[in-house]
Amino acid sequence: MxxxxxxxxxxxxxxxxxxxxxxxxxxxxxxxxxxxKHVPQVYASLEAVRTENTRHSQYATxxxxxxHIFTVQASVSKTLQWIDEDKxxxxxxxxxxxxxxxxxxxxxxxxxPNQNLHDKSTLKRYFEKVDVISEKLQKxxxxxxxxxxxTVRKEPTVIVTVLRIIEREEKxxxxxxxxxxxxxxxxxxxxxxxxxxAFEALNESVVQRIEGSxxxxxxxxxxxxxxxxxxxxxxxEDLRVVKSLCxxxxxxxxxxxxxxxxxxxxALSKYLENLTNTGLEGNEYVSLLSWVMNTYPGPELMxxxxxxxxxxxxxxxxxxxxxxxxxxxxxxxxxxxxEEWMTKTLETEKQDWQTGTLPDSDDxxxxxxxxxxxxxxxxxxxxxxxxxxxxxxxxxxxxxIKQVTKYGHNYRxxxxxxxxxxxxxRNQVPFFTQHFITIVxxxxxxxxxAQEMKQLYWxxxxxxxxxxxxxxxxxxxxxxxxxxxxxxxxxxxxxxxHFNELFTSKWLTSSVSVETICVTLEDYFQDYKHLRVINFxxxxxxxxxxxxxxxxxxxxxxxxxxxxxECIQIKEKIMKEVTTIKNKFEKIAPNIAKGDSPLDxxxxxxxxxxxxxxxxxxxxxxxxxNYPSITEDHLVRxxxxxxxxxxxxxxxxxxxxxxxxxxxxxHDKQDAIFKEITFADKLWS
Numbered sequence: 259m260x261x262x263x264x265x266x267x268x269x270x271x272x273x274x275x276x277x278x279x280x281x282x283x284x285x286x287x288x289x290x291x292x293x294x295k296h297v298p299q300v301y302a303s304l305e306a307v308r309t310e311n312t313r314h315s316q317y318a319t320x321x322x323x324x325x326h327i328f329t330v331q332a333s334v335s336k337t338l339q340w341i342d343e344d345k346x347x348x349x350x351x352x353x354x355x356x357x358x359x360x361x362x363x364x365x366x367x368x369x370x371p372n373q374n375l376h377d378k379s380t381l382k383r384y385f386e387k388v389d390v391i392s393e394k395l396q397k398x399x400x401x402x403x404x405x406x407x408x409t410v411r412k413e414p415t416v417i418v419t420v421l422r423i424i425e426r427e428e429k430x431x432x433x434x435x436x437x438x439x440x441x442x443x444x445x446x447x448x449x450x451x452x453x454x455x456a457f458e459a460l461n462e463s464v465v466q467r468i469e470g471s472x473x474x475x476x477x478x479x480x481x482x483x484x485x486x487x488x489x490x491x492x493x494x495e496d497l498r499v500v501k502s503l504c505x506x507x508x509x510x511x512x513x514x515x516x517x518x519x520x521x522x523x524x525a526l527s528k529y530l531e532n533l534t535n536t537g538l539e540g541n542e543y544v545s546l547l548s549w550v551m552n553t554y555p556g557p558e559l560m561x562x563x564x565x566x567x568x569x570x571x572x573x574x575x576x577x578x579x580x581x582x583x584x585x586x587x588x589x590x591x592x593x594x595x596x597e598e599w600m601t602k603t604l605e606t607e608k609q610d611w612q613t614g615t616l617p618d619s620d621d622x623x624x625x626x627x628x629x630x631x632x633x634x635x636x637x638x639x640x641x642x643x644x645x646x647x648x649x650x651x652x653x654x655x656x657x658x659i660k661q662v663t664k665y666g667h668n669y670r671x672x673x674x675x676x677x678x679x680x681x682x683x684r685n686q687v688p689f690f691t692q693h694f695i696t697i698v699x700x701x702x703x704x705x706x707x708a709q710e711m712k713q714l715y716w717x718x719x720x721x722x723x724x725x726x727x728x729x730x731x732x733x734x735x736x737x738x739x740x741x742x743x744x745x746x747x748x749x750x751x752x753x754x755x756h757f758n759e760l761f762t763s764k765w766l767t768s769s770v771s772v773e774t775i776c777v778t779l780e781d782y783f784q785d786y787k788h789l790r791v792i793n794f795x796x797x798x799x800x801x802x803x804x805x806x807x808x809x810x811x812x813x814x815x816x817x818x819x820x821x822x823x824e825c826i827q828i829k830e831k832i833m834k835e836v837t838t839i840k841n842k843f844e845k846i847a848p849n850i851a852k853g854d855s856p857l858d859x860x861x862x863x864x865x866x867x868x869x870x871x872x873x874x875x876x877x878x879x880x881x882x883x884n885y886p887s888i889t890e891d892h893l894v895r896x897x898x899x900x901x902x903x904x905x906x907x908x909x910x911x912x913x914x915x916x917x918x919x920x921x922x923x924x925h926d927k928q929d930a931i932f933k934e935i936t937f938a939d940k941l942w943s
Contacts, residue, residue, distance in 0.1 A: 330356065334387045341391070341398055344416070350423045353391050354430075360385040361445040368443040382446065389447060396452060399423065403456050404463040407496055410503045417507045420456075425509065427452040457517065464521040467492060468529050482542045486549045490559050493522055497565055516571070519560075523572050526554075530576055534584060540595075541642065543588035548645045550575050585650055589657055592639055596661040599635065603628050604668055611676050614688045617696040624696040624788045629703040632662065633711060640715050648717065655715050656723045659730050662708065666733040673697055673737075677744055681751075691785050694745045698793050701738035705731060742797050749782040750804055760812035766828070772835045775805070776842045783846050798847035803931065805839060806856035811935050813860065814895040825867050825899050832864040856928045859885070867899050871907065878915035887932040890916050895937075 333352055340349035360381070367378055399420050402409065410417050431449035438444040471492050473485055500518045508514040530550065538546065553559060554575055560567045607628060610617065617624045636658040643651040677694075680687040687693075708730050716727065756778075759771040779801065786797055813832070820828060840857050843850065862884070869877045882888060893912045897903055 330385065330387070334391060337391050338394065341395055344398075346395070346398065346419050346423060349391075349395055350426065353388070353395060354426070356385065356388045356391070357430075357445070360388060364445065365441075365443050368441070392447060392450070395423075396450070396455065399452065400455065400459040403459040404466075406460060406463065406504065407467075407499050410499065410507060414503060414507050417504075421508060421512075424452045424456055460518070461521045461525070464518070465525045465528075467496065468522070468525045482538070483545050486545065486553070489526070490549075490553060493526070494559055494562060494565070497522065497567075501565065519567055520572065523575065527573075527575050531580065534576075534580060538584075538587075540591055543584050543591070544642050544646065547581065547584055547588070547650070548642075550581070551646055585653070589653060592654060593657055593661065596635075596658070597664075600632065600661065600665045600668075603632065604665065604672055607669075608672055608676070611687070611693045616689055616692055619788065622788065623699055623790050624692055625699050625703065626696060629700050629707055632665070632704070633707040636662070636711065637714075640711075644715075651715065652717060652720060655711075656726055658711075659708075659723075659726050662704070663726075663730045663733050666704070666730070666737055669701075670737055670740075673741060673744075677747075681747075691745065691748060691782070692788065694741060694748075695785065695788050698738060698741045698745060698797075699788075699790050701734050701741060702790055702793050705734040705738060708734065738793070739796070742793060743800055745786075745797060746800055746804060749779065749801075750808070753778055753808075757808045757812055760809065761815070761818055763818075766818075766831075769835070772838065776839060779805075780842060780846065795847065795850055798843065798850040802843055802850070803856045806859060806928075807931055807934055809836070809839075809857075810860055810863070810931065813863070814892055814935065815937070818899055819901050820899055822868065822900065822902055828899060829864050829867045832867075833861060836860045836864070854927050856931055859928045859931055863896065866896055871903060871911075874908075874911050875915055878911065879918070882915055882919045885929045885932060886919065887929045889932065891937065892932060892935065 333356055337349045337352040337356075340346070340352065363381055364378065367381065402416060402420050406417055427450050431451065434445050434448040468489065471485070471489050473481055473488070478484075497515075497518065501515055504514050504518070530546070533546070555561065555569055557563070559565075560569055607626060610626065618626060639654055639658065640651055643654045676687075680690045684690070708727075712727060753775050756771045756774050759765055765771055783798075783801075786794055789797060818828070836857050840855060843855070843857075862881070866877060866881065878893065890912055893915075894909070897908050897912075900908075
């Protein structure tokens, strides 16, 4: 309790002390307030003192600058001389002294309550040559900076001197602007912004170097390639100099390396834009595209180990729309070149057909150089586009495929006209067979070269335009097949009369027809050996099929009606002749003839001529199971040979066999031959 009472007592005493202090402060404030009432009177009485103080300040400033005031003309002359002698630091110091004198005097005039414009004008005129000096020094600095890349190699101190002057002027600009905020006074010519003008000078020099690197003669074929290479070497060397020599000379806050990179980037971008606007030709587009997309950002220039520039801070060298437009123009030029060149190629091919001389051969196979040259041209175009980017290569590939397909259609038209002209008068076109062999070989080579091109250039990940490529393959595959068949048309035209003699009375007593067929085919086959292997095999297979078809049609067309003993002789003759023909094919093309031959159809059909009537239904079932495409008319014509068969009985058995015919999952590969054998009239109606 006593402690609490002591604390209360202490608190009361402190409050009394505070109250006394407050009373003292209040008394003092009242005293000051009383004194302040007399201040306006004192201020008015000191007006003369203030006026004298201002006059004293002006006199003091004038006295301080008397040396410069009385020596302005001499200082100007000396400064101009120092500028001419490249003593720029001395010149700038003298210029600064003159400017400071002028600015101090103008500031004193500015402080006067009643400013005299006449005094200001007089003072400015007196110091007017100071501005001339400043302008001349700035021009000198500008010229020096424009030669920075050359000067820094020999006299880096000159660049350092210029930069020191610029930095001093920048500080003077900052001081003047700060003074303007405080007093409203801004010295004449401020801010000079010499740093900004310095970068303008550097940029002008960069633009001049880019433009000056261009070759004047643009009539030469590779002028653009040389231009771009000269420019690459120039920029690379300049940026090396900037990094190794300029960076130590320039203040760090100038960030001179990145500034130079940006200046070169912008100047080059503008130059390339103007270049594309003036128009390019042919491969000039792809040369420029490759340079912009690969050379410029690559290790040959911007990412060179000595530079290693971060391009992410820069915009694109050329806009995407410009690049796309150049790619499109290049593809259009490529398309025109393809059309012109392939038209000339086809005309050359047509002229070769009419020359009356044998086609070229590589010791064995007839050919022309057209397929190889066409795909070499395509490969060259794709190799060029591959230096740019994969998408352009794919576009060029699709374009090339379409143009080759178009060439295939035009080639077909030319071949058709050539064939038609020959068959109108076979004496007008010498070496028709040899030239057609060449055509067949060329078509197959086009097909194979197209597949090779696909392996080399078709991206595995791309599925679009796949049908375009398949159309190319099918165009030349079909053309190869059709021209190969046309080749046989000539041979079988000569054999038509001999096939017409089969199964006639003359044929029964003579083997001349088949012998002539074999000899004629063998003669043509000697020429066919100039076909490439795959084409020769195709032609041999087609020849077998045609022989079988024509022999079979003759078998079913002629109305020989004989007794069973005579039919046995006919059957033996058929077997012998067909075997002879097969042997001829085996001799010439053993790999083809030993396979599934269409002539085997005749060998299986011939025994039916001498079959027993009681076993006929079983034989028919066996025959129809192997050859479901054989028709009732075919069978009826086959049994027309037999005079001992009753018509109604044969018809009934044939119809029964046809009704009970079942479709097998597999049947003889040569079954399709019966679909090709038709007759305008039905033997039995």
